Amino acid sequence: MPQNDVMHKITVIPGDGIGPEITAQVLRVLKHVNAPFSYEEAAAGEIALNTMGSLLPESTLESIARNKLAIKGPTTTPVGGGHKSINVSLRQKFDLYANVRPVRTLPNVPCVGQDVNLTIVRENTEDLYAGIERMVDDHTAESIKRITYKGSERIARYGYELAQKTQRKKVAIVHKANIMKMSDGLFLKTSLQVGQEFPQIETRDVIVDNACMQLVTKPQQFEVIVTQNLYGDILSDLCAGLVGGLGVVPGANIGRDIAVFEAVHGSAPDIAGQNKANPTALLQSAVMMLEHVGELKLAQDIMAALIKTLGDANARTADLGGHGNTVTFTDAIIQNLGR
Template sequence: MVSNDGPVNPTRATTPESTPIGLLVGDGIGHEIVPAAQRIADAAVSAVGGTPVTWVPLDVGLDAIGTHGTPMPESTLVALAELDGWVLGPHDSASYPEPFRGQLTPGGTIRKRFDLFANIRPARAFAGVRAVSPEMDLVIVRENTEGFYADRNMFTGSGEFMPTPDVAMAVGVVTRRASERIAHAAFELASRRRGRVTVVHKANVLALTTGLFRDVCHEVGEQYPGVEVRSEHVDAMAAHLVRRGEEFDVVVTENMFGDILSDLAGELSGSLGTAPSLNASETKAMAQAAHGAAPDIAGRNRANPTAMILSTAMLFEWLSGRGGDPALGQAAERIQLAVANTLEAGVATADLGGLASTAEFAETVTARVLRR
């Protein structure tokens, strides 16, 4: 079934002739998992009779350093501005030569340029995949633009600084505006799911910053009388996810807490290799799997494409929900069901204990997507 795991803000319809989507392969295993997701997405659109996707390949990452002298060419950003959605593969910025290694990552640059304020990260257990929390089915809604991450909380410069060589300091930023819009995204999502939101904070210690976040979320919650809301301290929430993760529906939190909790939830539900992610604003969205570029297995046909496939399905849902081709939502449903059935049948890559290669897993999912 379609999970509706993304904020829906209809503003501009996709053209009926085709659906243009940016395609940024990225680094490492991106060269394997992004094409796999692309083929499966095309098969799903064809199976439901939707308008075809026009993929727009764009340079990014290590390849772009070779061709453009930078991992994030301005020409790519200009092209992205003309698109409603795009798929971004993982980046391996640690392998970039200086001075690029220490700069903002390609994903971070895109996120800041287009104000992708909502990071939507589902954590769902699949039959056939061993999980600590086999009944988990939740979504973490992470505020993506401020908080305590140094690359996200300043207009210019960094939120980290050193007044002396022996003292390092960091600035955290929480605003009412950012808290309100991420809270609306969470409550709208919960109203389409099981109707429960958990606000995660640390107001017993960070009383002004995360206290403001907590209070604004509760204020927004009053506009959604059909949604139950509760609060948890982040440390308690981590324990609750381990002990009774199946009880949670939508979890909304600030940037750093959301990053940590979503990785934890991904592992508890099975693996980060099955954890999709969508970064969205009110007008644009980017599918980007939660895991990294895994350079140690790149090019060996061993990577798990599940998270990238499901992230692309999330993008289809988002595009469909905001006035695009309704068939994209149907295609997303086919993709999600095909992935679930494939895993349940025991077809999985090595990281999940299976024997399938990247290509074999993708071929099996494609065949299931095309079944009438």
């Protein structure tokens, strides 16, 4: 049962490709445990572009602004034509400054990294992703890497507070301040200052190329990583590769008042409509959403059922070496939840 009586209306963005299939299954699980949510569906991605003339319709933005919570399946941004990434647009529109990516080894999921359990906290609104660039001439392009005290301070604070909340003992600040002494230097200096307010947490700073090597060779040494936008994007995918790929890791984009929980993998149009897609990543994002609203017991119950289901080869989807499909995998999770 829910831990409190507060109902939350959430915006549901099914997305493109396999998005509607996995979203439907995640909603089945949430409804089975009587999660304290009501659901308002909204469109984004190629489907929205084809039916409403916009990748990110105003009605969808209004729904997210109104509800403050959203869960989003994978969306497709067409290549070329000046189309802006939907994820980048959402982050900038709602100032979703913290990209939070937990990465953990799941039992019975083929992977190269054992006993990995870390969280990447990535600054989401500035750095090169701010899109400040220009053509100097026909043969030269410039991009501006903008780092601010405000952006650095709040992402560092979010990372340390998350470490404190989840009883983690170590924060690693990842940067390239040895080369970019002003921009990355500001990020590092600011993050270290924030870290001084949390003396119970061990702080270390790691140059990004060394961090990549350390993550590949000994990822178990990391608990919370705080980093900038570009580095965080790269490290998030690297770490996902350690534990089985983007199909088994969740993600969230969190601001002061609004949070969007998402599948971080692609829309996989080649298997759309074939009942082959694995809902594990989006289901874990829903677990993060439950934790976000304080429903810790429901979150723990769903994770326990997911882990138990992953131990059943007949239930696991084919990408995990199993014999199940999207629906039967979810059926097994629901069965393992009981109730």
